């Protein structure tokens with residue numbers, strides 16, 4: 001996997017997933033496997049565009065689930081071709097909507113996977129509807145546990161805060177591939 005720290009990536013075709021991916025939990029893994037599938041079907045490279053530190057850590061100081069190193073390692077194991085890591089700092093967050101769209105356009109994406117609440121650009125000015133005016137955008141179905149709750153980094157952080165490491169690990173840890181069956 002090629003990693004680009006704060007460098008823009010110019011390629012003739014791609015499929016891209018954009019997001020924080022803190023923890024690379026089961027929901028994220030499903031998204032990333034789908035990205036690899038898309039890339040094989042289209043025969044174009046897969047690109048993950050992520051942020052370090054996670055914007056929620058930058059703004060609200062929430063604890064990080066995985067170090068950048070661990071996040072990179074997990075994303076690489078899924079078989080992603082290119083990883084862009086944007087250093088989320090004061091300078092980056094001031095970038096405009098147009099500036100971000102221009103950067104993405106340099107990768108010529110056939111499809112972009114984002115969350116339905118994805119925001120981009122200074123003061124969160126851009127949303128999925130705006131992004132869809134420029135690119136084909138796909139929103140994945142939520143991956144949930146048996147009890148119907150959507151898996152999220154926020155939820156895993158809460159489980160850890162409550163001292164529920166076992167259940168947090170079930171949602172995070174790759175060694176528990178079928179363990180959602182145990183989660184009630």
Ligand SMILES: Cc1cc2nc3c(=O)[nH]c(=O)nc-3n(C[C@H](O)[C@H](O)[C@H](O)COP(=O)(O)O)c2cc1C
Nearest residue numbers: 019020055093095100115118119120121122123124
């Ligand atoms: C170019 C750019 C600028 C951003 N500027 C801001 C900002 O000014 N304020 C803010 O709260 N979030 C900002 N964000 C962060 C987004 O709101 C969001 O947290 C980020 O895109 C991660 O998406 P995710 O929640 O789907 O993982 C920016 C994101 C991008 C890509």
Ligand SMILES: Nc1ncnc2c1ncn2[C@@H]1O[C@H](COP(=O)(O)OP(=O)(O)OP(=O)(O)O)[C@@H](O)[C@H]1O
Nearest residue numbers: 019020021022027114115141142143151152153154
């Ligand atoms: N449970 C899930 N099912 C399907 N897609 C998911 C799931 N969780 C995250 N994603 C997707 O993964 C990408 C990155 O999401 P993001 O990093 O915001 O995850 P998150 O777990 O929702 O984070 P947070 O709880 O901090 O908001 C987005 O495309 C998002 O829609």
